[in-house]
Amino acid sequence: MIVPSHTRHNFSVSEGRLSRAEGLRLLLEEPLHILGMRAHAFRQRLNDPATVTYIVDTNINYTNICASRCAFCAFWRPEGHREAYLMSVKEWEKKLAEAEALGITTVLLQGGLNPDLNLKYMLELVERAMRYRVHLHAFSPPEIHFIAEKEGISTREVLQELWKAGLRTIPGGGAEILSDRLRNQLSPRKVSADGWIGIMREAHEIGFKTTATMMFGVGEGPDEIIGHLDALRSLQDETGGFTAFIAWDFKPGNTRLAGARRASPLLYLRIIALARLYLDNFTHIQASWSSQGKEIGQLALHYGADDLGSLLVEENVMRSAGHRLTATESEIRRLIESAGFRPARRDTLYNILG
Numbered sequence: 087m088i089v090p091s092h093t094r095h096n097f098s099v100s101e102g103r104l105s106r107a108e109g110l111r112l113l114l115e116e117p118l119h120i121l122g123m124r125a126h127a128f129r130q131r132l133n134d135p136a137t138v139t140y141i142v143d144t145n146i147n148y149t150n151i152c153a154s155r156c157a158f159c160a161f162w163r164p165e166g167h168r169e170a171y172l173m174s175v176k177e178w179e180k181k182l183a184e185a186e187a188l189g190i191t192t193v194l195l196q197g198g199l200n201p202d203l204n205l206k207y208m209l210e211l212v213e214r215a216m217r218y219r220v221h222l223h224a225f226s227p228p229e230i231h232f233i234a235e236k237e238g239i240s241t242r243e244v245l246q247e248l249w250k251a252g253l254r255t256i257p258g259g260g261a262e263i264l265s266d267r268l269r270n271q272l273s274p275r276k277v278s279a280d281g282w283i284g285i286m287r288e289a290h291e292i293g294f295k296t297t298a299t300m301m302f303g304v305g306e307g308p309d310e311i312i313g314h315l316d317a318l319r320s321l322q323d324e325t326g327g328f329t330a331f332i333a334w335d336f337k338p339g340n341t342r343l344a345g346a347r348r349a350s351p352l353l354y355l356r357i358i359a360l361a362r363l364y365l366d367n368f369t370h371i372q373a374s375w376s377s378q379g380k381e382i383g384q385l386a387l388h389y390g391a392d393d394l395g396s397l398l399v400e401e402n403v404m405r406s407a408g409h410r411l412t413a414t415e416s417e418i419r420r421l422i423e424s425a426g427f428r429p430a431r432r433d434t435l436y437n438i439l440g
Contacts, residue, residue: 109312109364118356125359125390132369133392138427139370139436140394140418143192143223146181148173148211152198154228156273160337165201172200178211182218192434194396195224196259199232199275205244208233212251221434222252226259227285231277242288249292255434256289258299258332264317265310272304283317290327295435298328298368302357303336303349311357315364322367329436330370330393333357334377351382355389362390370436375421380413384425393432394422 104112112121129135149172150163163170173181185193195211197203208225215222225248234241262268264279277285289296298318302311322328335349362371373391375383383394397415413421415431422429431439 103366104364106312106316109315109360110308112360112363113308113311113356118352118359121356121359121363122389125362126388128366129362129371129390129392136428137430138387138392138394138422138425139430139432139438140397140422141192141432141434142190142397142415143194143434144181144185144190145194145196145396146173146178148178148195148197149200149203150198151200151202153201153232154199154273154275156276157271161198163198172202173197175207175210175214179214182215182220185220186218190220191431191439192221192223194257195222196226196257197229199228201236203233203236205233205237205239205247209247209251212248212253216252221255223255223257223434224248224253226257227282228260228277230256230285231281241285242292245285245289245292245294249294254294255329256286256294256296258286258297258328261299261314262301263304263306263310264314265306268304268306268310279317283321286327287321287325290321290325294327295329296327298322298331300331300333300357300361301336302333302353311360312364315361319365319367322365326367328368329434330372331361331365331368332372332374332395333361334374337377351378351385354378354382355385358386358391359389375413375418380421384421387422387425387427393436394418394429 147161150161151165151170151172152159152163155164182193193215195215208229212222212224215224230241230244234244237244260276261282262273264282266279269276269279286296286298300311300314318328318331333354335354337348358371358373365371370393371391372393372395373383373386374395376396378386387394397413397418419429433439
């Protein structure tokens, strides 16, 4: 890998928090290499400059039946479709046993908004996972909102029940772009932008740690990107409950937006660098090699990211859109080393395992 020249300079970072107007200027006008310099310098101050972390995990989807039917999703199926499925508790335990045998650290569990599911099913999945030597990272805000509405209880009550069952961390899925203009166009049945933030606030207040995400390239404007980052930063100021930020671009294959033009790798690097500077209260920024490609993942480590993300032993959502990259743990370590860093395996809460 060719290391960007800006990593060989000591680039000073100006003090002070970025305003929305300053963030917008950086997104639209700042030369990419200068933005990268600033982000990398900030990352070096915030994290161990010699180390890049990664996690060995798997992403299991318990159902692909989904009432939301988002225009950007290739994974969902309607009820009765020949490809529709719902994982049984027995199948779930088999997945857990396989993960444990492989030495997988974390099981990321998410699924569609299946009208046949209830809170009892979710709690049973959590309780069964507590019997295995894996960390369960499960149920994004849209799933929690959907189950709360179905059960006729509050989202806080759903979260409290999940906490009592043993769940401790929640993924940031379903954020996409936190703009109701876009959500009304592309996913009108899904939780609103304020609803997503509200569920994360409740989760943090209960004690959960969560991740924050962004999926861009679905027709959002620059101001909506800044609004998304600003909403995350504001909530982190309140709660401190986010562990990391992860971004990736929309994959249009096999979706209702199949003709959409994919966002460029340069835009991805710009958003990663901007996020590192704007989200000054986030400790970690993740480079998504599995969605962006291995070389772009490596480059992102010089544009503000300090983590190369997940091994993803199993992954179904991007694969449904015709995008699937795989890697072994040894390859992930080599990618980090060839980018100029020392690899360190971590757990979900960023504790170093080796």
